[in-house]
Amino acid sequence: MFTPSTLAVAYRNSETHIRDLAQRLQLPKYRLTSELKFVTDYDYLLMHQDDALVIAKTGKGAPKPVSVELASGAVDHRRKFGGGKGQDIAKACGLTKRQGLTIFDATAGLGRDAFVLASLGCNVTLYERVGFVRELLCDGVDRAKMVVDIADIMERISLALDTIFEVEEEECVDVVYLDPMFPHNDKSSAAVKKEMAFFRDLVGHDADADSLLPKAMLLARYRVVVKRPKGAPYLNGEEPSFRLDGKSGRFDIYVKRSLDHN
Ligand SMILES: C[S@@+](CC[C@H](N)C(=O)[O-])C[C@H]1O[C@@H](n2cnc3c(N)ncnc32)[C@H](O)[C@@H]1O
Incomplete structure (x- = not known):
């Protein structure tokens, strides 16, 4: 914590x-x-x-400071060359089946996944409970809004002040996306980028992550998507409807209703 x-x-x-x-x-x-x-x-x-x-x-040998950069670096590279709707995150959320989905990103972090989804046409609301992470996010979103190139994408991103636990059931969206912090084992921690170490140090792992799933299921019209590291147990011990396995992690998809339905 x-x-x-x-x-x-x-x-x-x-x-x-x-x-x-x-x-x-x-x-x-x-x-x-x-x-x-x-x-x-x-x-x-x-x-x-x-x-x-x-x-x-602080201190000797400290890695580069971390900020939320949506208009440059890795995020920008992914927008231009990342594979568009062929990416697993897009398939998991059902972007190949339906246009313009509304999404709650309930664990926004540094906003990278949310930006990918918005760049593929989704309207995304970001929820982040840790104050300093939300401030980094808010600053990054504000700066990205000034960049003409991505102005249309940024119009589809909004930052909430609370968490999804404060959202009423009537305010549901098409998809709820979850990517809570998971305690990594030593093997996988080697893969964690140096500059992201602060997340592990300061935010810790989200010990209450299981409680996100039932709430997300109440708020999602069509599906809940959970990003998990390789080998991690299912969130809340609940088996998903299907999963998409990638090299370092996977997406568990909990289908509530087919995206073909209105
Ligand atoms: C692994 S990071 C998410 C990274 C993000 N997907 C990205 O692309 O940058 C998880 C984040 O979820 C936040 N979080 C965990 N539980 C939350 C909750 N119940 N409500 C809001 N934020 C939460 C944590 O503070 C942390 O910043």
């Missing part, structure tokens, strides 16, 4: 918005200019770098 004692907010004197962020998230704060010496009391800092909100690990 999230351990705020290892995270602080760093800001320069003029960066009042970051200072406000510290207050909002109830995190300790430091002015980088005069109090740099205290920075290493914390494992991670939330700070501004090149106009982006980033999370940075």
